[in-house]
Amino acid sequence: MELTKEEEDALDGKQGETLALAYRTLVAIGEASGSDKLIPIEWAHLSGVNYNTIGDAGRDFLSHLSQDAKFKVKTTVNPMGFDFDSVSRYNLDDKFIENQRSIKNSYEKMGAIPSYSCIPYEIFDVPKQGTHVSFAESNAAIYANSFSGLKTNKEGAFSALASALTGKSPCSDLRDDNVRKPSLTIRMKVESRDELTYGMLGYFAGKVAGSSVALSGVNDLDRRSCKSLCAGMGTSGACGMFTFGEEEGEKIDFDKNEMQKIHDELNTSESGDIITLGSPQLGLEEIGDLAAMLKGRSFKKRCMIFCPSAIKGQMRDLGYRKEIERAGGELLFDCCTCLSPLVDNKEVDSVTTNSVKGAYYLRTSNKVDVNLKNLKNIVEEETK
């Protein structure tokens, strides 16, 4: 890699060990991914926040790093394992809480905006078209590339962290316009369209596509389906963006058979002991939709609903919170279905959700069975 004099000095430790560490990380990742230089980025979004995902080693690393490190660009963070405001209502051991607090403190000490959200694209203003960012949360990276006009790779926890500390990223993969142009088209051939279908389309696309993929026959995406598509894609593979319409090159159909295969892989139960909504977290628009759907109805079983605390005030002021809580919905902030210790397999065997991403992690990490159902059917069948 070609580095500027300033970057070379920082790499050699002339600006302290923290920047040396950050530049070592960028150069290592750049060399491993065939990049020839570093370029500036304006915004980093970090993963590796939930204690369940990074453990004691991650907690210790961040604690050491935060002793003198400061983020150089706007830095937002992924959800934690739980919501500090409501954690006392849950049966969670004190050690987990303390470890999570340490991680939270480390990130905030380094200057992170305490967003604790996997949908930064919904709660922050989006920079102008073509701006380079570093998003480690996969659904957010795909959303940023495909809908927000931003450029990012599907960053890892370390590349995004190093980008936050330096304001730079290796110029590889999806930062190159040639790589952004898809060479594979997936033709959407399934007739019934809802967020669950689109989540499965995304999951299928992630398995078969490289860095970028074209989707044809898709022209009716609402916000819920959009997010579901991005999250499904981010879960199953390395694909970091999509475009709409057919491209030259190979074409594959996503039809009923392919969808059934994905459904069979992810759906392992006919019903759920509890319901979870929100992977990715629900934004204000989806919370508003949900409140409207729940008018005059009540959940027959426990339903956990995950959202960012950035919308807490608005959802209260607009009356959404009151309506959802009246219907028995349990609102949780700053955390998410994925890898939440609040879904404990000692207490529940199976979970109903409309999230393909949630389904994957509930099964592989929380070790519970999953019943996949779209939101319309959840409200029709699981409320009275």
Next chain:
Amino acid sequence: MNVKVIVKGMAKGSILIAKNPLNFLGGIDKKTGIVHDKNHDLFGKSVGNKILAFPFGIGSSVGAYTIYSLKYNKCAPLAMICLKADLTTASGCAISNIPLVVANKNDYDSLQQDKEVVLDAVTGKIL
């Protein structure tokens, strides 16, 4: 032999070669550096203070933190030699300041178990 430098540095020590890919998160005890994956060919051996050669890393990217813990607990390899630089190993070595190089297939296959070498991960040479 000439190698591609991923993380700069210098090391001198004996080579420990693993035939199988390494899963840092699940396969190595971060307090001792001992490989505790029973199905791995290095089972029971310590990677500490060796120049560790393995094809590439597998498993969760959180494995990078395991590499950092090994360093913190003073049982990390002196340096690593891989066939392919995966992002977990690359970032793990970077945050832990452990020299990492990539060797081509022929050179990698010619590495000898327990041989004392000098790894120069500045100019990219193993002597």
